Amino acid sequence: MVLDLKMAGAGGQGASLGEAAYREMKERLIRGKYRPGYKMTVRAVAEELGVSSTPARDAINRLTSEGALVYAGPKTVIVPVLGELDLKELTTIRIVLEGLASEKAAPFGSEQHIEALGQIQGRISGALDAGNYDEALWHNKEFHFHVYEMAGLPHLVAMIESLWLRVGPSLYNLYPEFAQERNGVRNHQMAMEALAERDGAALRAAFENDIRDGYRLLRLAARSARM
Structure with missing residues (x-):
């Protein structure tokens, strides 16, 4: 799914688009779209959502701060596996x-x-x-x-x-x-x-x-x- 820029805010710019990317990724995690152990990069997320690297990176950073994603390397994050x-x-x-x-x-x-x-x-x-x-x-x-x-x-x-x-x-x-x-x-x-x-x-x-x-x-x- 590519984000609808009109739904992202005024012109789909800046923080509005970053917020839209975050909400979309968050919803996919909540609904089980991403499995435990699933790996992703800023580039992959940007391509998947149809946004630039900045909002994709912002979304990933917010989700890692919330514990929904964890870093597995300098450019890779994964969905954590719960014990x-x-x-x-x-x-x-x-x-x-x-x-x-x-x-x-x-x-x-x-x-x-x-x-x-x-x-x-x-x-x-x-x-x-x-x-x-x-x-x-x-x-x-x-x-x-x-x-x-x-x-x-x-x-x-x-x-x-x-x-x-x-x-x-x-x-x-x-x-x-x-x-x-x-x-x-x-x-x-x-x-x-x-x-x-x-x-x-x-x-x-x-x-x-x-x-x-x-x-x-x-x-x-x-x-x-x-x-």
Whole structure:
């Protein structure tokens, strides 16, 4: 995907284009587009996004400062591979924060929100049926954050997003097992039912279960990679 310069700001210049490059790379990391261990350079990022080296370098520098990328050489960065301890810590925090966000979102459940979530889930299920796990991950983030943002707590959502920035690349390791078991589909269905009832405790439980189910597979993948 090449960045739309009109969307980057006035003329797509300077800091505006650097911000657009950063946001695009951040979104790709969160949605699992870049896998753990994936290597990139300023030149490669610039070509991929259709920008010059300056905004590409700025985006990489910001993401390394946030721990989403690490330097593997003078001109190369990689997406870090999370170990078991990292995954456990991130999962523990995610359960607390995402559980809180979903519970706080429950009172704002509406037919419009349920319909929107149903459409997103339809795209997830279709992608899983087709074995298109990239697309499934892309819409999975959309489903979760649609609910979290309903709570009207932007600082909480920002904290959750920072966690997804770290764990997002590892989510591809959920597949194909997660697709075969359809645990995520069931958890999302439970979430929609809870939201329809505006049941905060049930909505929180659905998202916490989703995180725990994913963690079990990610932990196994981390152990296998270590052997």
